[in-house]
Amino acid sequence: MKRKWIIHILIPAVLCxxxxxxxxxxxxxxxxxxxxxxxxxxxxxxxxxxxxxxxEDLQKKLEDLQSEYSGKNKPAYAxxxxxxxxxxxxxxxxxxxxxxxxxxxxxxxxxxMIPGDEEALSTEEYDELMAxxxxxxxxxxxxxxxSDFLRDMKxxxxxxxxxxxxxxxxxxxxxxxxxxxxxxEYEIETIICRSDPTDNSSAEDKANGSPKRVDLCDWYENELxxxxxxxxxxxxxxxxxxxxxxxDPNESLKDAxxxxxxxxxxxxxxxxxxxxxxxxxxxxxERESDGVFVTxxxxxxxTEQIAELEKEIEAIDRQREAILGTGE
Numbered sequence: 001m002k003r004k005w006i007i008h009i010l011i012p013a014v015l016c017x018x019x020x021x022x023x024x025x026x027x028x029x030x031x032x033x034x035x036x037x038x039x040x041x042x043x044x045x046x047x048x049x050x051x052x053x054x055x056e057d058l059q060k061k062l063e064d065l066q067s068e069y070s071g072k073n074k075p076a077y078a079x080x081x082x083x084x085x086x087x088x089x090x091x092x093x094x095x096x097x098x099x100x101x102x103x104x105x106x107x108x109x110x111x112x113m114i115p116g117d118e119e120a121l122s123t124e125e126y127d128e129l130m131a132x133x134x135x136x137x138x139x140x141x142x143x144x145x146x147s148d149f150l151r152d153m154k155x156x157x158x159x160x161x162x163x164x165x166x167x168x169x170x171x172x173x174x175x176x177x178x179x180x181x182x183x184x185e186y187e188i189e190t191i192i193c194r195s196d197p198t199d200n201s202s203a204e205d206k207a208n209g210s211p212k213r214v215d216l217c218d219w220y221e222n223e224l225x226x227x228x229x230x231x232x233x234x235x236x237x238x239x240x241x242x243x244x245x246x247x248d249p250n251e252s253l254k255d256a257x258x259x260x261x262x263x264x265x266x267x268x269x270x271x272x273x274x275x276x277x278x279x280x281x282x283x284x285x286e287r288e289s290d291g292v293f294v295t296x297x298x299x300x301x302x303t304e305q306i307a308e309l310e311k312e313i314e315a316i317d318r319q320r321e322a323i324l325g326t327g328e
Contacts (some may be wrong), residue, residue: 075235081105137167142174
């Protein structure tokens with residue numbers, strides 16, 4: 001009876017207890033494994049989110065930098081100030097302002113006023129400006145025949161022992177293709193005039209024509225931005241009269257000061273922008289065609305920053321691959 005009790009009751013009970021203990025141990029191991037895997041997955045998920053956020057930030061910086069770099073690699077462009085009245089009251093002060101910015105422009109010579117005249121700047125002041133890089137231009141108002149104007153100006157400038165300019169500023173509405181032969185006779189290479197709304201010539205056609213043509217606008221009439229939009233993407237140059245000739249010289253100076261401050265801010269933000277004259281812009285284009293990188297003086301710094309950001313993004317991608325590989 002005792003033996004039967006041991007065989008039929010005790011031994012099965014002991015085996016059952018051992019089985020339960022073994023199952024409990026295995027369940028605990030399983031539970032720990034599940035917990036560990038769950039913890040690992042949670043940590044991996046959090047790490048992936050962190051890496052994704054870092055990658056997104058880096059990609060945004062990269063895109064901004066590439067966009068900025070691309071913008072600075074666009075062609076240089078120029079805004080050329082033209083002074084159509086070289087009077088002695090306003091112009092010398094304006095010229096001095098331009099000098100402080102290390103800029104120059106174009107001095108207009110008219111039938112009413114050339115350097116040395118009573119109301120104009122002196123010939124000494126004119127010679128000094130020309131020696132420092134300024135350029136001169138004839139200004140025709142259309143009130144007399146162009147051939148008479150050119151002949152008279154040639155005579156006046158020869159007597160004054162002044163060079164005859166190869167640039168002609170034409171009043172709005174007076175330019176005609178029929179002047180080509182006459183302009184060639186007087187060796188006029190460039191004309192500056194307002195763009196005719198019906199003229200579909202491209203900037204390249206104007207720049208390569210004979211004579212060349214350059215658009216003109218008035219700063220004080222808020223016409224600058226429209227012309228800027230034309231040259232900022234494709235390059236080129238346009239001229240602007242930067243102040244009106246008021247009866248009060250201080251008002252004229254106020255116009256000019258506003259123009260210079262505006263251009264200084266633009267030049268600071270966009271190094272492709274130059275305030276110069278036609279000769280100065282031609283030299284800039286020459287340097288570019290010779291392979292001198294003048295439109296982005298920080299080229300190496302940009303490429304280094306771009307390469308560094310690309311490396312950081314690649315490193316994040318490798319970390320993600322490692323985590324996802326571990327998860328599998």
